[in-house]
Every structure is written in structure tokens, then in C-alpha cells.
Amino acid sequence: MKTSELTGAALDWAVAKCLTLAEDARGFAVRDGFPEVLNETWQQAQASHNWAQGGPIIEREELTLSYSPYDHVFYGRTRPWCAEKKGRMEYGPTPLIAAMRCYVAGKLGDEIKLPEELK
Numbered sequence: 001m002k003t004s005e006l007t008g009a010a011l012d013w014a015v016a017k018c019l020t021l022a023e024d025a026r027g028f029a030v031r032d033g034f035p036e037v038l039n040e041t042w043q044q045a046q047a048s049h050n051w052a053q054g055g056p057i058i059e060r061e062e063l064t065l066s067y068s069p070y071d072h073v074f075y076g077r078t079r080p081w082c083a084e085k086k087g088r089m090e091y092g093p094t095p096l097i098a099a100m101r102c103y104v105a106g107k108l109g110d111e112i113k114l115p116e117e118l119k
Contacts, residue, residue: 003105010118015100016045018107054096065095
């Protein structure tokens with residue numbers, strides 16, 4: 001799936017995978033290249049809509065957020081927020097979604113393989 005199209009649980013899962021790869025996540029383990037949350041379900045990762053989880057990633061990764069009062073229309077969707085790091089730009093309807101897409105794209109690339117239950 002294209003990183004620029006990730007939303008909801010799929011985006012949160014991808015962020016959790018990036019955190020695991022960076023050995024930055026508490027309570028995550030890697031099994032067959034995919035993260036698991038120990039003693040919980042991965043669905044409790046909420047970086048794309050919870051500032052307490054996404055905010056520290058934005059700060060640590062030094063992502064730049066910008067907003068245009070004019071709607072940017074990409075692929076038929078309105079996405080006025082932009083997150084940027086070292087020339088890589090990702091867009092989203094909210095600052096957290098744009099930032100987490102930028103974070104995931106920077107770590108995993110423009111396309112990722114999702115578990116079947118998230119497709």
C-alpha cells in the first residue's frame with residue numbers, strides 16, 4: 001500500500017513498526033519482521049490521532065508541519081496539512097496524519113506491505 005494513503009489502524013500499525021525498528025517502542029517485539037504489542041493488541045497504537053503518542057515523534061524526528069488555508073487537492077482528496085523532513089513531503093487532512101505518513105515514508109519507503117487484517 002502507498003504510504004501516502006495510509007489512515008487509521010493501518011497508519012498506526014506502520015508507525016508502531018517504525019518505532020520497533022528504531023528500538024524506540026516500549027512493549028513491542030518483532031516477530032517475522034512485524035511488530036507485536038506485548039500483552040495487548042497493536043490496535044492500541046494511536047500515533048495518527050493521539051498527540052501524546054504522535055507529538056514526541058514529530059519533535060524527535062524534527063518534522064516540519066505547515067498548513068495552507070487553501071485546500072490542496074491530491075488524488076481527489078482534500079489534504080491541507082503538509083509534513084516535511086529533508087525534502088520528503090507527505091500530506092494529510094490533519095497534522096498528525098501528515099506527520100505520521102512522513103515518518104513512515106522516511107523509515108519504510110513509499111510503499112509498505114500490510115498484514116492481511118489491515119488491507
